[in-house]
Amino acid sequence: MSHxxxxxxxxxxxxxxxxxxxxxxxxxxxxxxxxxxxIAAFCFVSACAVNYGVSMRLRHYIHSFEPVDYSDVDRVLPxxxxxxxxxxxxxxxDLKVMMLTDIHLGGGFWSREKDRKTVYEVITMLQKExxxxxxxxxxxxxxxxxxxxxGGGTLNNYMAARxxxxxxxxxxxxxxxxxxxxDTEVFDYTGRQKLGELYMKDKFEHCIFDQNFTxxxxxxxxxxxxMLVKSTKGDIKKALLLVDSNAYVDNSIKAVLDWNYDIIxxxxxxxxxxxxxxxxxxxxxxxxxxxxxxxxxxYDELEANGFKDTKDTKYISGVWDELVDPEAESRxxxxxxxxxxxxxxxxxxxxxxxxxxxxxxxxxxYCGHDHVNNAHVKYKGVDLCYGYSIDNLAYxxxxxxxxxxxxxxxxxxxxxxRSTTYKNAYLDYGVPHDVFVDVYTDKLLYEGGAPEGVLKx
Numbered sequence: 001m002s003h004x005x006x007x008x009x010x011x012x013x014x015x016x017x018x019x020x021x022x023x024x025x026x027x028x029x030x031x032x033x034x035x036x037x038x039i040a041a042f043c044f045v046s047a048c049a050v051n052y053g054v055s056m057r058l059r060h061y062i063h064s065f066e067p068v069d070y071s072d073v074d075r076v077l078p079x080x081x082x083x084x085x086x087x088x089x090x091x092x093x094d095l096k097v098m099m100l101t102d103i104h105l106g107g108g109f110w111s112r113e114k115d116r117k118t119v120y121e122v123i124t125m126l127q128k129e130x131x132x133x134x135x136x137x138x139x140x141x142x143x144x145x146x147x148x149x150x151g152g153g154t155l156n157n158y159m160a161a162r163x164x165x166x167x168x169x170x171x172x173x174x175x176x177x178x179x180x181x182x183d184t185e186v187f188d189y190t191g192r193q194k195l196g197e198l199y200m201k202d203k204f205e206h207c208i209f210d211q212n213f214t215x216x217x218x219x220x221x222x223x224x225x226x227m228l229v230k231s232t233k234g235d236i237k238k239a240l241l242l243v244d245s246n247a248y249v250d251n252s253i254k255a256v257l258d259w260n261y262d263i264i265x266x267x268x269x270x271x272x273x274x275x276x277x278x279x280x281x282x283x284x285x286x287x288x289x290x291x292x293x294x295x296x297x298x299y300d301e302l303e304a305n306g307f308k309d310t311k312d313t314k315y316i317s318g319v320w321d322e323l324v325d326p327e328a329e330s331r332x333x334x335x336x337x338x339x340x341x342x343x344x345x346x347x348x349x350x351x352x353x354x355x356x357x358x359x360x361x362x363x364x365x366y367c368g369h370d371h372v373n374n375a376h377v378k379y380k381g382v383d384l385c386y387g388y389s390i391d392n393l394a395y396x397x398x399x400x401x402x403x404x405x406x407x408x409x410x411x412x413x414x415x416x417x418r419s420t421t422y423k424n425a426y427l428d429y430g431v432p433h434d435v436f437v438d439v440y441t442d443k444l445l446y447e448g449g450a451p452e453g454v455l456k457x
Contacts, residue, residue, distance in 0.1 A: 051108045051154040058107075058115055059166050065123050067172040068130055076132045078174055078208050081228055084279065087176075087208050088228040089132065092414055095229055097240075098129055099287065099408040101137035101368030102389035104182065106152025107160025108143070114392040114399055115152070117436035119167060121390060121425050125407050126171050128429050133227075134173055135242065137368040138180025138289025140164045142393050143188050150393050157183065158190040161198055169206050176209040178223040180289035180369060181247040182394075186256055192247070196222040213271040221246055221268050226275055228282075229412050236282040237416040239361075241272055243350070245290040245335055261290050263335040263348040273353050276361055284354065284361045285410070285418065291334040291367045291386075293344040294351045298379040299332055307454050318375035318386065318422070319450040321404070333370055356380050363418065371395065372404040372445045374422060375454075388422055392437070399437050401445040402426045 076095055081088035089095055100122065105115050126134070141160035144151030154160065161183070168175045177199060184192045199209040213224040227240040246262035248255040276284055299320060301313045309315060320331040330337065336347040345352070354362040357380075364383035371389040378384070388406035392399040406424040413419065425431045426441050433439045444450055 048154075048156075051152075051156065052159070054109050054112050055107060055159050055163055058112070058119065058163055061116055062119055062123070062163075062166050062170050065171070066127075067170060068127050070130055070172070073130050075130075078133070078227070081230070084226075084228065086212070086226050086228050087210060088230055090230045090232060092232050094414055095133070095412040096129070096131045097410040097412065098125070098131035098134045099137055099366055099387045099410060100125075100134060100390060101289070101387040101408075102139040102180070102371050102391040102394075103136065103164060104139055104142040104391040104393045105160050105164050106142050106144075106146065106154070106393050107156065107163055108146055108152025108154030110146030111142075111150075111152030111393055113436050115163075117399070118390055118392050120435055121405065121431050122167055123171060124431050125423075125425060125429050126168075126173055129407065129409065129423070131173065131409075134168065134175035135240070135287050135366075136164075136175060136177035137287055137366060137387055138178050138245070139182040139368060139391075140177060140180075142182050142391075144182070144185055145187070150396065152393075155185075155188050156190075157185070157188040158195065158198060161190075161195060165199065165204060165207060169204055172206060174206050174208055176207070176225060176227065176242060178242045178287055178289055179244055179247075181261060184247060186248075186251050186253055192222045193220050212275070213268065215265060215267040219246065219251065219262070221265055224268055224271065226279075228279075236279060238363075238412050238418065239276055239279060239282045239284045241276070241284050241286045243268060243272065243286055243288040245288040245292075245367075249338075258338060259333060260338045261333065261335050263290075264288060264292065264350045266349055269349045269353050272350075273359055276354065277359060281359060281361045283363045283416070285363055286350075286354070286365045288365070288367055290369045291332055291384075292350055292365070293334050293336065293347045294365075294379055294382075295367065295384050295386075296330065296332045296334045297344050298377045298384055299375075302377065303451065307451055312380050314378040315454070316376040316378060316383075319373065319444065319454055320370075320375050321372040321444045321446050321450045322370040323446050331370070331373065351382070355382055364420075366408065366410070371398060372401070374404060376420065376422075383420065385420055388424070390425075395445070398445060400439055402433065402439040402441040403444055405439075 076091045078087045143157035143160045146153030215221045221244040223244040225242040229238040298313045301310045322331045371391045373386045376385045387408040409421040411419045
């Protein structure tokens with residue numbers, strides 16, 4: 001064999017070695033994304049497990065309290081009205097309705113202590129007030145990423161809502177609800193209709209939410225319900241109208257970041273009007289989460305007149321302290337706030353249809369959403385009332401502020417008249433200031449933010 005052939009034979013294996021090295025490098029690149037997926041899956045499963053454990057611990061905490069003791073009150077129990085199919089409270093005495101709004105239960109690891117604070121506050125108020133009915137006025141949960149946006153660190157709004165329900169089920173208090181914009185976020189696990197079905201499950205004895213109307217679709221209007229207050233003679237004293245003010249105009253992150261809120265839709269307004277008319281047009285008290293534009297119109301009129309009464313608007317009580325951004329144009333974040341193409345009064349048809357210029361059945365509107373607003377005004381003869389919020393999470397420093405936190409008590413009296421009382425969780429119900437997080441009650445959240453002369457809640 002020649003030297004050339006021996007050399008050629010000796011060099012022959014080299015290409016195979018290069019091929020093997022290339023194959024090895026290619027295999028390494030495949031492993032990197034694989035490990036990224038494995039690590040991400042592990043983190044996801046771990047986060048779910050941790051948050052589930054936190055939820056179970058919170059429910060255990062709820063069960064550490066005694067149920068509300070109704071033995072010393074003449075309690076009114078709801079029944080299904082055989083004529084209408086609506087839930088009905090029949091009584092010849094006063095009916096006590098407690099409205100709680102913006103509970104904002106985070107439901108995750110990052111909010112666990114503040115959630116315990118919220119539970120403590122809510123249960124303390126329930127036990128001392130002993131209401132016949134609680135209406136949750138939206139934003140029961142705040143299942144957003146944490147600690148970003150002050151969220152709990154879970155996107156499982158279904159589990160967080162189940163924790164909220166557990167409060168009232170364990171305490172033995174009848175309640176219903178409307179949804180706010182935070183009950184379902186674009187990144188949450190559970191859509192609006194499925195969440196509504198959770199509240200309607202038969203296993204919940206004290207949840208009397210019943211979906212009387214929905215417009216369906218990708219963004220369904222879910223929490224629409226009518227409840228009645230009747231005398232023992234069968235006369236309707238009041239219709240309680242729960243209305244879904246919906247969330248955002250679409251399911252985009254942009255709509256959330258822009259605070260592009262939806263309105264009470266025409267289909268819901270038409271259902272409400274026809275249903276109330278079919279009942280004989282009783283005096284109607286409405287509950288929804290996001291204020292309608294009339295809340296903004298009334299405020300603008302008062303502001304322009306130095307917060308003195310005008311022809312259409314009368315100031316009753318409370319403050320507008322909602323000024324997160326000093327450069328913000330509004331203290332009121334109403335439905336359709338980003339719409340500039342129509343006059344304020346024409347953004348939705350709810351007030352126009354049910355109010356004095358329409359069916360003339362609307363006696364009062366109660367809303368939440370603006371956590372540190374608790375103003376009460378009368379506009380064209382209709383009470384427009386913010387409720388005290390509960391929120392311990394959404395704003396950076398709201399968990400230390402105490403003046404906005406409490407309950408709104410609506411009393412339907414034996415003669416059918418209605419009164420509204422605001423009760424502070426700390427000053428009126430005696431919730432300790434130093435449980436979980438120290439709370440101050442000597443100033444507003446945004447000190448000096450409320451209009452001059454309208455500073456006392």
